[in-house]
Amino acid sequence: EDQVTQSPEALRLQEGESSSLNCSYTVSGLRGLFWYRQDPGKGPEFLFTLYSAGEEKEKERLKATLTKKESFLHITAPKPEDSATYLCAVLYRDDKIIFGKGTRLHILP
Amino acid sequence: GAVVSQHPSRVICKSGTSVKIECRSLDFQATTMFWYRQFPKKSLMLMATSNEGSKATYEQGVEKDKFLINHASLTLSTLTVTSAHPEDSSFYICSARDRLREKLFFGSGTQLSVL
Numbered sequence: 001e002d003q004v005t006q007s008p009e010a011l012r013l014q015e016g017e018s019s020s021l022n023c024s025y026t027v028s029g030l031r032g033l034f035w036y037r038q039d040p041g042k043g044p045e046f047l048f049t050l051y052s053a054g055e056e057k058e059k060e061r062l063k064a065t066l067t068k069k070e071s072f073l074h075i076t077a078p079k080p081e082d083s084a085t086y087l088c089a090v091l092y093r094d095d096k097i098i099f100g101k102g103t104r105l106h107i108l109p
Numbered sequence: 110g111a112v113v114s115q116h117p118s119r120v121i122c123k124s125g126t127s128v129k130i131e132c133r134s135l136d137f138q139a140t141t142m143f144w145y146r147q148f149p150k151k152s153l154m155l156m157a158t159s160n161e162g163s164k165a166t167y168e169q170g171v172e173k174d175k176f177l178i179n180h181a182s183l184t185l186s187t188l189t190v191t192s193a194h195p196e197d198s199s200f201y202i203c204s205a206r207d208r209l210r211e212k213l214f215f216g217s218g219t220q221l222s223v224l
Contacts, residue, residue: 034213043202043215101152
């Protein structure tokens with residue numbers, strides 16, 4: 001069954017405490033994996049697209065990596081303004097897209 | 110700036126009325142647009158995939174006659190919630206696929222409240 005699973009469901013960190021969010025997938029014909037940030041009451045904001053295993057992308061305190069089974073979103077020295085829900089989505093065969101349920105990240109000052 | 114515009118951002122309507130939500134791609138042609146529904150603190154639930162010039166593909170459990178989707182041009186898709194009821198109250202979000210840049214951009218969402 002095609003599936004995208006994100007973990008943990010929720011994460012509370014102290015400001016400056018680095019961590020990683022996981023997005024594991026079981027689909028065939030992966031064409032791209034997307035990471036988004038979503039603030040309450042707003043649409044998701046695009047962060048990264050990863051296309052193939054071994055690829056990495058960085059933006060400020062965020063770094064996304066991809067393997068054949070999962071992707072990680074590493075957050076280094078997070079700040080309170082990084083608090084949000086982080087969503088991953090997988091684009092695969094026949095233009096299908098599946099979203100994970102997201103990780104709610106809360107950074108404490 | 111925003112590359113996908115969604116309008117309106119918030120709408121309150123009476124039970125039994127219909128509501129139309131627009132989704133426009135601003136600087137690219139979107140042959141495919143997606144419509145999602147989101148409940149509080151839950152992830153996005155894909156409702157339907159809209160292809161320009163053809164009928165939308167609905168996900169299992171989504172009523173076609175209830176949620177009418179029209180994708181008449183390469184930059185505009187609309188979702189009409191017909192005969193809205195309180196249980197249709199939700200946050201609706203659209204996204205548009207930019208094939209050239211292989212990115213999926215989202216609208217800012219529409220909060221629908223049916224009284």
